[in-house]
Amino acid sequence: MTDEENRNANTVVDDGADASTPKKRGAGLSRREMLLAGATSAVALATEVGAQERKRAGAAVATKTVKGMPFRAFVRHGTQGEVVDLRLRDITPTQVVVRTRGSCGCYTVTTAVLGDAPVATPNIPNHSGMGIVEAVGAQVRRVRVGDRVLVSGTPWCGHCHQCLSGTPEWCNYLAPNGVPNDPIADMRDKTGVIEAAVIGGLSEIIVAYEEYCVPIFSDVPDEQIAMLGDTGAVGIAATDVYDPVQIGQNVVIFGAGPIGLAAVQGAKAKAAGQIIVVEPARTRREKALGFGATTVLDPNQDTATLVERIRGMCKARTDRLEAGGQVPGNNRFSMRGADLVIDCSGYDRFPPKVEPGPDPTGLLALRQAWEVTAPGGSLVTLAVQNGDIAFPGAIFCLSGRRIFGGQMAGMNVMRDTPRFITAMEKGQVDIGALVTSKRPLDQVKAAFQGVADRTELGVVITFPT
Ligand SMILES: [Zn+2]
Ligand SMILES: [Zn+2]
Incomplete structure (x- = not known):
């Protein structure tokens, strides 16, 4: 049976035009009749057609009457x-x-x-x-x-x-x-x-x-x-859908749970330059290194300087502007930062049994994630944070950072x-x-x-x- 025939056989839509194959297409009921007959008949009909198709295809999957199962x-x-x-x-x-x-x-x-x-x-x-x-x-x-x-x-x-x-x-x-x-x-x-x-x-x-x-x-x-x-798909998609990682780019990931670790894998598969992971739990940082993170950072250490440290790691190769360089300043209009930042930290719904982060609401991580995103870079937010967050108006409006609210990471x-x-x-x-x-x-x-x-x-x- 060809794919086309297969599709037709399984499609229990029948406008009555093809009178030569009424049983194959749904026991002679038109689409309108089938809809009028209601869900029970429609389901039975689909099951019957499915059974006929499996019989032809030699499949050995049994169907059942669903009501009351x-x-x-x-x-x-x-x-x-x-x-x-x-x-x-x-x-x-x-x-x-x-x-x-x-x-x-x-x-x-x-x-x-x-x-x-x-x-x-x-x-x-x-x-x-x-x-x-x-x-x-x-x-x-x-x-x-x-x-x-x-x-x-x-x-x-x-x-x-x-x-x-x-x-x-x-x-x-x-x-x-x-x-x-x-x-x-x-x-x-x-x-x-x-x-x-x-x-x-x-x-x-x-x-x-x-x-x-x-x-x-x-x-x-x-x-x-x-x-x-x-979780697995969302992590990979964060590196691949909204603003796909390009070879050699810098990626920063906040949170190394299943989503963050899948994102590490996605970034590595796409040949990112640096993959920097921020995660408070030691075991999760070790996992991240195993999956391809190039640097792991504990947000509980030097919390106040975390943004500066990451920006310092994500800088151009030279400060000679004529040679593709970047000014070294690290003020609030910093040019430095990552090409792609993914926040999958999330707030603590329950007290974690591993090392907790510096802020159980997750809002600090979100703010830091935004701050380490380079002008023109992308921030994908996958975590669910607890509470409202404030950003400085001028830099929020002018920084050139692209923010993707990551329902299913855009998949x-x-x-x-x-x-x-x-x-x-x-x-x-x-x-x-x-x-x-x-x-x-x-x-x-x-x-x-x-x-x-x-x-x-x-x-x-x-x-x-
Ligand atoms: Zn979910
Ligand atoms: Zn749709």
């Missing part, structure tokens, strides 16, 4: 957080049912998993995962039953205003904008459960909108693909994920080395405690295959 998930409800039994509801025509195989922990989710603040609606925390497609709604085209798929933390639709305007990281399907976040399952008492960010992840089943699904055509291990839904997940996987396959980046813990669903709290303590880097919740 039992599964387990970590659910926050009331003030509790625990693994509970759930029953799946019907999906809509644009949703995909994924049998989860991995979901990487994100520091921003530690509060949701470990906290005890009451939640209004029971929900499955986290915001990425990967697994195998088990069923698709009738309008889904991007992925097929049996596909290995990444459910990315950010969608890409390709047709909304932001996708067409070159800012796909703000695709309008990004929750809570373009898609409803309705319950996907019920607890035993029939209370509906939603997925955080319309993804969740800490669950045997993820129900994802098609726009969030990135099909994976690679043998890269599950836990590494899981890291591409969030177009359909365009960029395959490129990152190629780099992983070639060993140009080693996302697997960032995975320090793999734990089953029953150990979600312990896994996220390691993330909260900052004693772990990449933590992946894994599921039996």
Whole structure:
């Protein structure tokens, strides 16, 4: 079967014009009839067509009726957080049912998993995962039953205003904008459960909108693909998307957690000149050196002179202006600084069990990151800081520093994920080395405690295959 035939066979859209192949295209129902029939029929139809296609292709992936399917998930409800039994509801025509195989922990989710603040609606925390497609709604085209798929933390639709305007990281399907976040399952008492960010992840089943699904055509291990839904991909993208690193440029990275260390790898892969990492925890500084950092700095040492030290390292080769030089001044209008600065430090949601930084709000690191960015250089902000920050007005407006508020580091997940996987396959980046813990669903709290303590880097919740 050709790719074209495959695509047609899997697309259960039928305008009734092709009467010679009604069963292949969806048992004779027109698209309008199918939509009028509602989600249940649409899902069954898609499953049936998927089954026919698998039979033709010889695939051995079973499908199931999704409504009522039992599964387990970590659910926050009331003030509790625990693994509970759930029953799946019907999906809509644009949703995909994924049998989860991995979901990487994100520091921003530690509060949701470990906290005890009451939640209004029971929900499955986290915001990425990967697994195998088990069923698709009738309008889904991007992925097929049996596909290995990444459910990315950010969608890409390709047709909304932001996708067409070159800012796909703000695709309008990004929750809570373009898609409803309705319950996907019920607890035993029939209370509906939603997925955080319309993804969740800490669950045997993820129900994802098609726009969030990135099909994976690679043998890269599950836990590494899981890291591409969030931290691993974001770190690489910070060196590659908004203002890609050029050979020999200076890169400064604040924070050597999983995002920062992935950024170190990305900068090295792109042949940066200096890769300077600012990180308070000794073990993380050592990791950074192992991944290619050329200098590591402790922000607790000589905190007041940190900016000056980094600027001194990021200077032109000469002060002879006629020869490509730069004036040596280090005042507030300093010419010196890094070509690309990436802030992935983040505020302390919990007291770290490793050496804490000088400012638990993260605002000092953000200010320093901005100050060490050269005129014309770029600052990518990936960390979530706690509180408001003030900048001196004149220099903020005139310095020429470009600031990228780094939702998913600007990724177009359909365009960029395959490129990152190629780099992983070639060993140009080693996302697997960032995975320090793999734990089953029953150990979600312990896994996220390691993330909260900052004693772990990449933590992946894994599921039996
Ligand atoms: Zn995240
Ligand atoms: Zn879009």
